[in-house]
Amino acid sequence: MRTVAAHTPADWPATEEHARAVQDDLRTRVVLGEQGPPPGTGRVTGVDVAYDDARDVVAAAAVVLDAATLDVVAEATAVGRISFPYVPGLLAFREIPAVLAALDALPCPPGTVVCDGYGLAHPRRFGLASHLGVLTGLPTIGVAKNPFTFTHDEPDARRGSTSPLLDGAEEVGRAVRTRAGVKPVFVSVGHRVSLDNACAHTLALAPSYRLPETTRRADALCREALRAATPYPA
DNA sequence: GCGACAG
């Protein structure tokens, strides 16, 4: 497993206003017409990020799984300085530099990338998963643990049931029940994947727990990387 | 103006 240094690009937005302008520019490049790779085939990569705000340290992890077996095929981590404060709607600017570094450190192609957070389900329709997809060209989906500012009806209690995630009358994603009787996860399209396919991927990746194996593995790994790397730079 | 708000 490889650990690399993550660097915030020199032209990274320093203000919320600038960050929003970047989103409004990049959003035009999201590809929505493709269905994306079928679930259970090829590789699927989970990415996640952990923070130590007090020490200004961020750690990202990318974990590649065999989509058919959910076995870990490869892992990489990246450690750096925090590139942006947490602002609802601007999460990508906080997570992306470290995530890109972790993806770059992988020894193999990531396949479809599963993000912690949203894609299209976003105030400007350009959440973390969409942003990462546009920057990498990879198929991406967003799986979030909370409904953010959106509304939804409770899906049926059985595993596999879904209900629309709504911004007013517009379906921006779906609440997906990955475990019977347990709070659903909130799935949205990132880039080059349809919503139906994103939901199918999510279910295929979560046979035993609420969260997809991709995010569970990436979450555990980035926390470990944060513990091992603090403080940074050493 | 106030409250809500992915991670």
Added chain:
DNA sequence: ATCTTGTCGC
């Protein structure tokens, strides 16, 4: 995200 032990329940 992060601070944090035990505890109730399937």
